[in-house]
Structure formats: C-alpha cells, structure tokens
Amino acid sequence: MISLKKINKQYGSRFLLRDVSLDINEGEIFGLVGANGAGKSTLISILATVMKPSSGVITMNGLDIEKQKKKIRQMIGFVPQEIALWENFSVKENLHYWSRFAKVRPPKERLWELCEAVSLHDKWNEKVSTLSGGMKRKLNIAVALIHNPTILLMDEPTVGIDLQSKLEINDYIKKLAQQGKTIVYITHDIHEIIHLCDRIGVLSRGELQFVGTLEDARSNFEQSNRMKIEEVVYQLLS
Numbered sequence: 037m038i039s040l041k042k043i044n045k046q047y048g049s050r051f052l053l054r055d056v057s058l059d060i061n062e063g064e065i066f067g068l069v070g071a072n073g074a075g076k077s078t079l080i081s082i083l084a085t086v087m088k089p090s091s092g093v094i095t096m097n098g099l100d101i102e103k104q105k106k107k108i109r110q111m112i113g114f115v116p117q118e119i120a121l122w123e124n125f126s127v128k129e130n131l132h133y134w135s136r137f138a139k140v141r142p143p144k145e146r147l148w149e150l151c152e153a154v155s156l157h158d159k160w161n162e163k164v165s166t167l168s169g170g171m172k173r174k175l176n177i178a179v180a181l182i183h184n185p186t187i188l189l190m191d192e193p194t195v196g197i198d199l200q201s202k203l204e205i206n207d208y209i210k211k212l213a214q215q216g217k218t219i220v221y222i223t224h225d226i227h228e229i230i231h232l233c234d235r236i237g238v239l240s241r242g243e244l245q246f247v248g249t250l251e252d253a254r255s256n257f258e259q260s261n262r263m264k265i266e267e268v269v270y271q272l273l274s
C-alpha cells in the first residue's frame with residue numbers, strides 16, 4: 037500500500053533521514069518508533085505531503101506522491117502532533133469547518149457517526165475550549181477521518197491523555213485497520229508498541245535500524261524465545 041524507496045532528507049550537510057526504504061501493507065498498523073529527534077515526525081510529514089524528501093520515491097496504492105499529490109491527499113488523513121482545532125467553535129462547528137477545508141460535504145449523519153465512534157456525541161454542541169485534553173485528541177482524530185481516507189498517518193495521537201481514553205482510541209484504531217485502513221502510527225508508548233502495532237520500524241538518527249514484528253526481533257536476539265517481550269522492545273530501542 038505504501039512503498040518508500042531510498043528516502044533522504046537533508047538540511048545542508050545534515051541528514052534527517054538517510055536511505056529509508058520500507059513497505060507498509062494494506063490494513064496494517066505500522067508503528068514508527070525511536071528516540072527523540074530520530075526523524076519520525078520528519079518521515080510522517082513527508083508521507084503526509086507537507087514536507088518534500090531531498091531524494092527518493094514514495095508510492096501509495098501505486099501512485100507517486102510527488103506526481104499525484106491531489107489524489108494522494110484525498111487518500112490520506114493526517115493527525116499531527118499538535119492539536120489543530122478552533123477552540124471557540126463547538127465540536128459540530130469544527131467538523132463542519134474542517135469538512136469545508138477538506139472540500140467534502142459529508143451529510144450531518146456522517147459527522148455525527150464520527151463523533152459517536154470517538155465517544156464525543158454528547159459534546160456535539162460544546163465549545164472545544166471546554167473539552168479535556170483527551171477529548172480534543174479524539175476530535176483531532178475524527179477531523180482526520182472526515183473525508184474517509186484509506187491511509188491514516190498519526191503522530192503520537194495519544195500523548196498526554198488518560199489511560200481510559202488511550203485504550204478507547206487504541207480500540208478505535210484497531211477497528212479502522214480491520215475495516216482495511218492502513219495506519220502509520222508514531223508512538224513512545226510501550227503498551228502501544230506491544231499491543232497495538234502489527235509491525236514496527238525503528239529509526240535511529242534518521243536510519244531505519246529494524247523493520248518487523250516483535251516476534252521477528254525476539255528470534256533475531258536469541259534462539260530460545262524466552263526473552264520477555266518488554267525486554268525485546270528495550271533491546272530494540274537501546
């Protein structure tokens with residue numbers, strides 16, 4: 037579904053990404069992990085077409101993201117790290133505003149269903165400024181789904197929120213993947229790395245060090261398979 041070939045991103049002589057090649061499958065939740073400054077947000081911003089690579093080729097569903105930007109933008113939903121909502125608008129008004137921004141006219145029922153899916157329907161007429169951090173994160177996700185994208189790019193969508201909201205969002209993301217959406221998910225959360233992601237890619241100083249499942253990593257580390265999965269993650273990230 038998503039294919040990256042030899043992606044580089046350079047500022048002057050500094051490489052933020054170096055020779056990143058990767059294939060992400062349809063319906064997969066692909067975790068991008070790595071230390072602060074490793075290049076995860078840079079990579080997801082390139083996938084979201086808000087940043088250009090210095091070199092390399094990316095295709096989504098066979099379309100080149102440089103040459104077919106308009107079609108690609110219809111295919112992707114982007115949940116940025118910073119919450120992008122109008123604080124003085126209600127939940128409903130935000131969904132209408134961002135629908136116009138995405139140049140789509142979903143029926144009111146679809147917007148209501150999106151709200152229900154992230155358990156915000158009882159906040160429909162509430163101003164965003166009155167919502168908790170977790171509720172704003174959920175609305176941020178709903179906004180990215182307005183145009184029903186097939187690919188969802190999420191940059192730490194559950195950072196700083198309570199455990200219950202995090203688990204709710206995780207369940208919803210799993211449902212979206214089961215419906216066939218392809219999800220690229222940046223996280224620092226060990227629970228999400230273990231229980232949410234189907235495969236992970238570990239970035240270190242702009243280079244992809246590992247791609248696969250945690251079971252793949254465990255068998256790379258030792259033959260006996262007795263290593264705890266948390267230890268596997270720790271080894272991968274150290």
Ligand SMILES: Nc1ncnc2c1ncn2[C@@H]1O[C@H](COP(=O)(O)OP(=O)(O)OP(=O)(O)O)[C@@H](O)[C@H]1O
Binds near residue numbers: 070075
């Ligand atoms: N516009 C820019 N110009 C120069 N350097 C930049 C620019 N944007 C990001 N960087 C640098 O690129 C590196 C990678 O940043 P990036 O935000 O992609 O990392 P990250 O893995 O997402 O980190 P975090 O986990 O902290 O979000 C960092 O060292 C950052 O300072």
